[in-house]
Amino acid sequence: MRNRSYHHGDLPAQLLARAEQTLREKGSGALSLRELARDIGVSPAAPSRHFKSKQALLDALALTGFERMADAIAASQEGVGETFAERLDAAARAYVGFAVADAALLDLMFSVKHSPEASEALSGAAHRWSELLLSLISEGQRRGEVQEGPLERVALPVFAALHGYVGLRVSGMLPPEVSENGLDDVIASILRGCRPQ
Amino acid sequence: MRNRSYHHGDLPAQLLARAEQTLREKGSGALSLRELARDIGVSPAAPSRHFKSKQALLDALALTGFERMADAIAASQEGVGETFAERLDAAARAYVGFAVADAALLDLMFSVKHSPEASEALSGAAHRWSELLLSLISEGQRRGEVQEGPLERVALPVFAALHGYVGLRVSGMLPPEVSENGLDDVIASILRGCRPQ
DNA sequence: ACCTGAACACCGTTCAAGT
């Protein structure tokens, strides 16, 4: 009775939660729909009612990843100074922190292979995230601390540098001590790159 | 007879070549050891003599990717001007070109999951590639066009911005027109970020 | 040394059937 209602309406959430856990603990290679179903105590065919394919579940997972990342970055802005440098620093550290804590999820979020239909929902979530950084930069422009120019054009190099540092770091391309202290240099370079001339 | 010698000593190369082809044409999700063996006309167990696991083959593939990428970047420097700006521009475009032409391979190269033993050989290949950019920056310093300071610390933000642009682009996060023209802004930002103060 | 054949323990997905 209790078990019955337990598996009614909550299976999608259960699947996502469990998938996220094994993704974090064992990596994306160890993610199996059948094992997920087994762990939850449901038949191998059950997940297909809620996610029409394994890729659909991965897409949904990536989507929640973007939302949580946006939340983390938004939270990083609370109670921090008002200068662009301070706010960028906080956002960058939040981004890096999220990525390092959940490397496999980040990999999934920026994966090359998404089902075409998911790409729109996904870039929607990515857009919500990118708008945080865009408004941060826009505010920097308003304060005269960031160069003038079309927002997207000014923002792209900032995105690229942060995203690239994160990518290099989680893929293990950085020697340990660079991994520790490199972010400071990246942020400093970004600030020099986008300050008024 | 001819077939017999065909499958002697060349199977590893055949496997890698075929794997690279399906990686480019159908993505990493469609890469199956058994299918590779079938295509080449060999038994399902044959690949295991040369690559002890599927991951080992993927690692080898990533390794050749780094080598080809290093070749492409080295080639980009031939017959180009001597200023740092010109050389960086050429290297950046070679990097982007390689990545866009072989998105799935790039994904593999910077993938989070590599077998631990492969990581050393892999970061060796990555190192050979990174040394190209490092010497480029070192030369820029010598010419007084790049700020002084420890090479790795000056180089990281350059790497990060390029790698991040490539990552954003191949994962489809950039709107088409940003994808077209964004690299110019990224390069300009890098140059501002690392020029002498 | 290199490969085959066959087997093992898994997959994702589909579909009739149950409730």
Added chain:
DNA sequence: ACCTGAACACCGTTCAAGT
């Protein structure tokens, strides 16, 4: 509507056996 049971067509990997 939601799930089960069973089946289908695949996987990666191992291992005795062949040459």
